[in-house]
Structures are given as C-alpha cells and as structure tokens.
Amino acid sequence: MGRRKIEIGLAGLGNVGMGVYANVLKNSELLSRRANAHLNIRKIAVRDLKKARDHEPPIPSDRFTNRWEDLIEDDEVDVIVELIGGIDQAKELVISALRKKKVVVTGNKALLAEHGQEIFSLAKEMEVPVYFEAAVAGGIPIIKAVQESLVGNAIQMISGIINGTCNYILTRMREEGLSYQDALQEAQVLGYAEADPTLDVNGWDAGHKAVLLGSLASGRWVPADQIHVEGIENIRLGDIQFVETMGYTVKLLGIIRCTENEPLEVRVQPCLVSKQHLLASVNGVYNAVMVEGDLVGETLFYGSGAGQNPTSSSVIADIVDAAVGLQHDEKRGYVPSNELAAVKPIEATLSQYYLRLHVENRPGVLAQIAQIMGGHDIGITSVHQPESMAAMADLVLTLDRAPYGSVKQAIAQIQGLSCTSEDTTLLRVESFEDPA
Ligand SMILES: NC(=O)c1ccc[n+]([C@@H]2O[C@H](COP(=O)([O-])OP(=O)(O)OC[C@H]3O[C@@H](n4cnc5c(N)ncnc54)[C@H](OP(=O)(O)O)[C@@H]3O)[C@@H](O)[C@H]2O)c1
Numbered sequence: 001m002g003r004r005k006i007e008i009g010l011a012g013l014g015n016v017g018m019g020v021y022a023n024v025l026k027n028s029e030l031l032s033r034r035a036n037a038h039l040n041i042r043k044i045a046v047r048d049l050k051k052a053r054d055h056e057p058p059i060p061s062d063r064f065t066n067r068w069e070d071l072i073e074d075d076e077v078d079v080i081v082e083l084i085g086g087i088d089q090a091k092e093l094v095i096s097a098l099r100k101k102k103v104v105v106t107g108n109k110a111l112l113a114e115h116g117q118e119i120f121s122l123a124k125e126m127e128v129p130v131y132f133e134a135a136v137a138g139g140i141p142i143i144k145a146v147q148e149s150l151v152g153n154a155i156q157m158i159s160g161i162i163n164g165t166c167n168y169i170l171t172r173m174r175e176e177g178l179s180y181q182d183a184l185q186e187a188q189v190l191g192y193a194e195a196d197p198t199l200d201v202n203g204w205d206a207g208h209k210a211v212l213l214g215s216l217a218s219g220r221w222v223p224a225d226q227i228h229v230e231g232i233e234n235i236r237l238g239d240i241q242f243v244e245t246m247g248y249t250v251k252l253l254g255i256i257r258c259t260e261n262e263p264l265e266v267r268v269q270p271c272l273v274s275k276q277h278l279l280a281s282v283n284g285v286y287n288a289v290m291v292e293g294d295l296v297g298e299t300l301f302y303g304s305g306a307g308q309n310p311t312s313s314s315v316i317a318d319i320v321d322a323a324v325g326l327q328h329d330e331k332r333g334y335v336p337s338n339e340l341a342a343v344k345p346i347e348a349t350l351s352q353y354y355l356r357l358h359v360e361n362r363p364g365v366l367a368q369i370a371q372i373m374g375g376h377d378i379g380i381t382s383v384h385q386p387e388s389m390a391a392m393a394d395l396v397l398t399l400d401r402a403p404y405g406s407v408k409q410a411i412a413q414i415q416g417l418s419c420t421s422e423d424t425t426l427l428r429v430e431s432f433e434d435p436a
Pocket of ligand 1 (some may be wrong): 014046047083110180203
C-alpha cells in the first residue's frame with residue numbers, strides 16, 4: 001500500500017510555527033518513513049499577510065490565509081496545529097477544529113490550563129485526540145512521559161524548573177551579582193525574555209504548566225484559580241547571595257505533590273534548593289522536571305524548555321503521533337477524567353523555611369521573635385546575623401517544618417513589633433520529600 005498524505009493546517013507562523021514549517025521540510029524523508037505518510041503543510045494562517053517570512057525556498061503565497069477558519073473549512077485538512085498563542089481566538093479555533101473532527105496539536109499552555117477540561121471533554125465526545133507535548137517545557141518530552149511511559153505509576157511528586165526566563169535571571173544574579181532589573185534586561189536583549197515578560201516573571205507561565213502536570217499526575221483537572229503562584233520579581237540579590245553561604249541556591253520551582261487521601265498540592269514559588277540536589281545544577285535557560293512514581297522511583301528530564309527548534313521537536317512528534325493515529329484509528333496518551341481535582345490551600349502546605357528579617361540591632365530582639373514563633377508552634381533551626389554595626393540589621397532564621405499559613409501569621413505579628421521593619425523575605429526550603 002502506498003504512503004498516505006496527511007494534510008496539515010498550520011495556524012501561526014511565529015517563533016514556533018516557523019520552526020515547525022522549516023523542520024517538517026528539513027526532516028521530511030525520515031518523517032514520512034516514521035509516520036508511514038507524507039506530512040504536507042497545506043495551509044498556513046497568520047495575522048498579517050504582508051509580513052516578510054524568512055524561509056528558503058520562499059513559502060508559496062497561495063498557502064497563506066489571514067482567516068484561520070479557512071484551515072477548518074478545508075475538508076482535506078486532517079490535523080490542525082494551533083500555534084497562535086493567546087486564549088480567546090485559540091480556544092475558538094481548537095473548539096471549531098474538534099467539532100469538524102480534525103485532530104488538534106497545540107503548544108498553548110495558557111489555553112489548556114484555563115479551558116483544558118472543556119476542550120478534552122469535547123475531544124472525547126467527538127472521538128478526536130488533542131496532543132500538547134510542546135505546552136510544558138518546550139523540547140523536553142515530559143507530557144508523553146507522564147501520559148504514556150509512566151502511566152502505570154501512582155505519581156507521588158513532580159517538581160521542576162519549568163520557566164527558562166526565570167532560571168536565566170536567577171542564574172545571572174547568583175553567578176554575576178547582577179540586580180534583578182539588569183538580569184531581566186540582559187535576558188530580553190538575548191531574546192530569552194519577551195518584550196513584556198510579565199507572565200514569566202510573575203510565575204504564571206510556570207503556573208499554567210504546573211496546572212497541566214498536576215492534572216496529568218492526579219488524573220483530574222486542576223482549577224487554575226486555586227493554585228498558589230509567586231514569581232521572582234521581589235527576589236533580592238542579597239538573599240540569593242546569602243543562601244549560597246548556607247549551601248543553597250534559589251530556584252523558581254513548580255511543585256505538584258500527590259498524597260493519598262489528601263487534596264493535591266500544586267504551587268509555583270521561589271525555593272531554596274540544596275546545592276547537592278540535581279536541580280541546583282540546572283542553570284541558564286535550561287529546564288528540568290523530576291517525576292517520582294511509586295513503581296519507577298525518581299526520574300529526571302532535562303533540556304531546552306523553549307526556543308524554535310526544541311519546541312518544534314515536540315510539535316512535530318505530536319504531528320507524527322497524529323499521522324500514525326489517523327492511519328490506525330487510535331489515540332495515544334491518557335487524559336485526565338472530566339472531574340476537578342481538590343487542591344490543598346497553600347496555608348496548609350508544609351515545608352521548612354528561610355526567613356530574613358530587618359530588625360533593630362540590639363539585645364532582646366531575637367527573644368521577642370522566638371517567642372512569637374513558639375506561640376505558633378514553629379521551631380527555629382538556625383539563626384544567622386551577618387556582622388553589622390548599623391542600627392538596623394538583617395537577621396536570618398531557618399524554620400522547622402510548619403504550615404505556610406502559621407508562618408505567614410507569625411511574620412505578620414513580628415512585623416507589628418516596634419523593633420522590626422516590613423523588609424522581609426520568606427522562601428521555602430524544598431526538601432523534595434513528603435513533609436507529612
Ligand atoms: N516560543 C517558545 O519557545 C514556546 C515554547 C513552548 C510553547 N510555546 C507556545 O507556542 C505558541 C506560539 O508561540 P510563539 O512564540 O511561536 O508565538 P509568536 O511568535 O507570537 O507567533 C504567533 C503567530 O500566530 C499568528 N497569529 C496570532 N494571532 C492570530 C490569529 N488570530 N489568526 C491567525 N494567526 C494568528 C501570528 O501571525 P503574524 O506572524 O502575522 O503576526 C504569528 O505568526 C504559544 O501558545 C506559546 O505559549 C512557545
């Protein structure tokens with residue numbers, strides 16, 4: 001039997017879309033052998049038809065449209081690849097594609113984190129698969145790993161560095177002593193951060209990925225508005241440097257913890273990671289995700305979490321899956337059930353902590369602070385006071401495992417003392433063990 005042709009409608013020819021177009025062409029021979037089908041990019045939807053598209057040989061102009069609806073309305077198109085980004089238009093596009101029974105491939109984490117439940121329930125109704133490998137950690141094959149290779153495990157924990165921009169900024173602050181603003185500016189100049197980096201630095205890009213990983217880990221959709229997300233905007237260079245002397249490094253981590261008979265823990269926060277831990281050595285724009293399952297134990301996935309070629313690697317893998325699935329009438333990869341996961345309130349989550357206070361430099365202050373901590377049943381495990389003759393000085397405490405809510409209450413009370421200021425840093429110390 002001759003090879004089939006799989007017709008693709010590509011929506012979006014930006015950073016990732018162009019990578020997909022170029023690399024489907026570049027590897028066309030091997031892809032057609034592996035998919036047992038010729039992959040043909042039949043139509044391309046963009047916003048601006050006049051924009052110059054940098055590709056050799058030039059892309060034939062009759063392939064372009066500025067109406068994504070043309071891709072859906074074309075009965076020959078088998079697979080819709082959504083790479084336009086954003087939520088509203090992308091949602092309309094994906095829903096219309098599924099209604100027309102077209103297979104969907106998307107890299108849109110924001111869309112799936114907000115509307116995954118609705119999209120996958122429609123996909124189930126229409127009996128059409130949705131593939132989304134590129135939505136988490138760019139080129140790292142983490143979605144298929146959890147959906148397929150680790151599907152036999154009860155997932156106990158997923159923890160990872162899932163935003164390259166933040167990891168780059170934190171790395172440069174630590175290695176070069178750059179301020180947050182300078183490190184961010186450098187990331188923008190090098191193209192690692194968007195002109196508007198808000199979603200990266202406020203933690204929500206990682207938050208969307210944590211929602212998807214949490215949904216796959218628990219088998220139920222995680223409501224995005226119930227997870228706790230903090231970014232790196234308020235990280236002080238002084239804290240990054242001080243924790244180094246204590247044997248730690250600061251990383252923005254996405255944490256998903258599944259404990260039997262308990263609500264799911266899903267959060268994104270800057271955390272202290274021991275320098276001995278594998279994630280501490282993941283630097284620059286790289287991402288890494290650790291998955292712990294009851295059968296497999298610990299696994300680690302490392303690589304490029306963004307960028308044209310690495311992200312296109314994931315999108316193309318999904319296109320090949322789609323092509324194989326279309327020929328054999330099969331769907332790959334389990335998806336969460338249509339129920340919502342119960343998410344543990346952040347106040348109830350447990351860990352150890354790093355707490356930097358700025359206090360009057362005189363005897364008796366530590367005793368007042370210790371008394372408040374004791375009143376909240378929080379143990380102090382170490383006290384560090386960098387030498388200073390100034391009237392106000394930093395006081396760094398490490399706190400024993402305690403609920404986040406109790407620690408926040410104790411800090412509010414401490415800040416009410418006349419001997420303290422509002423200048424405070426609270427960071428979790430992530431042990432990667434079940435703290436219960
Ligand atoms: N960049 C990465 O490294 C990366 C990694 C993983 C996942 N992703 C995800 O991949 C998706 C695409 O990201 P990107 O960086 O490639 O974005 P991008 O560079 O901004 O490209 C967006 C493309 O979509 C087109 N477009 C936007 N709105 C459209 C509409 N309504 N109709 C038709 N075309 C439209 C744009 O057209 P014009 O060219 O005419 O403006 C452009 O070609 C996002 O969901 C993103 O989260 C990106």
